[in-house]
Amino acid sequence: MLNYKYTLIAILFSVTISFAQDSEILTKNKAVRIALENNYGIKMANNAVVIAKNNASIYNSGYLPTVSASAGASYSNSTSDLTAQDGTETKLDNAETKAYNASIGLNYTLFDGFGRKYNYQKLKETHNLSELEAKTVIENSLLQLFTIYYEVARLTENNKNLSQSLSVSKNRLKRSQYAYEYGQSTKLDVLNAEVDVNNDSINYINSQRLLANSKRDLNVLLGRNAQEIFEVDTNVNFELTFDNKTLQNKAKQHNIEILKANKNIELSDFDIKINKSGFLPSLSVSTSYALNQYDNAATSLFAEQYSKGINAGLTLSWNIFDGGSTKTNVANAKIYTENIKIEKEQIENQLERDVANALEIYNNSLFILSSEKKNVETNQRNFDRSEERFKLGQITSIEFRQAQINLLNSKSSLNTAKYNAKNAELSLLQLTGELLNNTF
Template sequence: MKYVNKLTFLLLVSFSATFAQEKLTKEQAIKLALENNYGIKIAKNQVKIAKNNASIYNSGFLPKVVANADARYSLNNTELTNRDGETSEINDAKSQTYNASIGFNYTLFDGLGRSYNYKKLKETYNLSELEAKTIIENSVLQIFSVYYEVAKLTEDNKNILESLNISKQRLERAKYSFDYGQSTKLQLLNAEVDVNNDSISYINNLRFLANAKRDLNLLLGRPVTTDFTIVTDVKFNIFFELNALLEKVKKHNIEVLKSNKNIELNKYDLKVNKSFLLPSLTLSGSYGYNKSKNDASVFINQLSNGLNTSLNLTWNLFDGGTTKTRIQNSKITADNLLIQKEQIENELERTTANSLEVYNNALFILKAEEKNVETNKRNFSRTEEQFKLGQITSIEFRQAQVNLLNAKSSLNQAKYDTKNAELKLLQLSGELLNTNF
């Protein structure tokens, strides 16, 4: 009985604590995840990197401007000999040179390679957004899975507590009956055992619930010790039609969209490689300032400044077959990407059909479990009446009680299995992030 009293104390503490807990809705959970989830934050940063790479500053379209300057000093002994054989010496001759220039280099034409590269960078940025969306979708699916696990354990907790209260009431009746000599010690002991077993189940379920909440907090990127309650109600999109689903999958599924994007990127790779077959034209120019002083020179001081420009045409007529090899490989890669796309579409068609079958089966099981709960409720109600009248044993009563608890637990499992199956279909059809949960 001391064990039961301790449990009662724990229950009172848990009930009083629930008033201070936040109510975490599904919408709030998704909002927190989009802001704080570690994987999503990293994915967003990867998108930012791709956006920077797709900037005009990384395109090669802007000219390069370089400034140079240097100063030199030397002290030499110099011996000079003219054509007549006369020699002269200059000792400790100083030489000073100062140079400064600013120049630019700009490619006027490169076979359109820059243009295709720039377009490829833009498409790479779009692909990075799809990659980030994949991570977000998978994170959302994982968050819902854990959220519904918390919901299931919450409802299981409620059902176990109801069963525990029934067992406690039975224990009280058994005590009174035993005290007045209307039942045996065995019936009292059986009632105590059942209370203890239900108490253990309740405490274990509390532990599972606490673990699940910590798992969810981790996915939401917040302190894992944050306590909360959740909304256990779920809504279902009762009907999905296979052909309509497959149409959406082909148009909106992330893997299909990424496959299409990779095909586009390969087209730009091919065009970039072909650009090496064409000439390139480069314009360069500079403005320089030069000053020198040399004691050993005929002209002691020299000063020059001015503008220099040049136009350079380069045409690589033969590069040993490197460009040809790249072009051939790009075409082969294009064939592989088309094959991969076909494979992805076939696999998605199979996965969609399987997932739809799982969902429909889950709906059937859900309806069957709902009926099963109603049947067990009626059975338990009648069993309870017969038990109070002494027409059945405590073992039969306990069996009906356990059957009802198991039926409720199975219904909870079926309800959230069905919802998870629905979310999988929404992800396959590309509608997961557009759904009102």
């Protein structure tokens, strides 16, 4: 029964390998391209940019005139009893009256206290702000993408290490079985080896499950079928060197939150100017061309009437005093602008702290990564030596197992350290506004 279990595990390994050979290699650059095209959050952010662009169009500016046309017709049929001053009575049956009219008119605001001008400029800057908002969504989506991508990579490498460790345990079980058969070891060594194989098999299966779940998470984030089969690139390069002063300067110039704060200050300045336009008069012009025709009943002085002509006019209006609401709006807009400037100062202060913290985390991560590499090298030498001594019968299976576990744990720690360092690097790139300019 035990041999059957090992055969089944071997089959699972071969199936996994065959899938890996036939599956797509999803590189980091390709994952970014797919995310930019298919990610749901990015799609919605891009649509918000399109809406803002439409709002900033000349058609929504108030600079274009309005033209309206109207036409109508009416009909009446009535019976009238008429009595003249001399007492003469007249009765009109089914007296018909028909009326027709048509007109086209144009209205245009020549001047509205510059409110239209500043509102149009505000709409353009709002469009620019929406692009920054979309950039924020893209950055956050890419960070989320790489967090999951590197988790898939980490689990992929862990699976490889667990597979190798399981192979070592299976070989040890065979040696223990042969040694027991030839009377060179006890049944306890065989049982211990069987337990270790079972534990390693369970760990490998659990890791496979976590890897499959992480791949499905990545597919959903990429906006594609969750069951898509792929492998990831586990190579990670650290080619960037960071200096705190340089990072701080880049962050102040290119950080998205700083850029958004600057844009909000511009928008609030426009709000002040728009509200001040209420102190000034407005001037508008209107013109129309109309046609009117009446087919009158017999009671009317004229049987038919027809008129056509142009009407034009200028309207000047000035709200000399509106109870103080415009003054209040201007004062509140100024206070709001001041709050935006204070908020920017807060963002700058927090950004300086975040960059310093992120740089320290990154440097610590690189140190840990270097230390973990040395640990793996040490544990690998210890394992190789222990394996030789175990084959010669110079150490017990328990001591050999401990060397095996130490090597596996050090490799797992190295994987964790490697991807933690890369994620720390990406956080620095986001804080300095360089994430989207980086080649992955």
